[in-house]
Amino acid sequence: MQTKNPIFDDLAELMTGAAGVVASAGEEVKAVARSKMDRLVADMDLVSREEFELVKDMAAKALAENQVLRQQIAALKPAQAKKPKARKSTKTSGVK
Known part of the structure; x- marks a missing residue:
């Protein structure tokens, strides 16, 4: 018999949300880095x-x-x- 514990449900929901935030932050860092590299390459006149x-x-x-x-x-x-x-x-x- 399994009992439903709201603390574990809340914790799982919080972890799922945190994983989404971390993934979004990672994509944002990649976008900013790509933008800076593009600007650097453009300034170098390659x-x-x-x-x-x-x-x-x-x-x-x-x-x-x-x-x-x-x-x-x-x-x-x-x-x-x-x-x-x-x-x-x-x-x-x-x-x-």
Whole structure:
């Protein structure tokens, strides 16, 4: 046989309410912390992931183009070495 004790009922109700308050307070702390972090990041003027990826792709393309240009220059150097150098003009004007 179980007896109903109002003290235990009140205590259980109080604990349930306290758990709800603690959970709400925890969510509030998370929201405030997230807000402060967002503000801190905004003040630091950091780039977004999208901007970072865009610049990363641009740098990779520039590096590839640079490699192609180096190869083209290397291919042109032997051809230039075979050409005779242009002579400088030794003519002088009659004005002194």
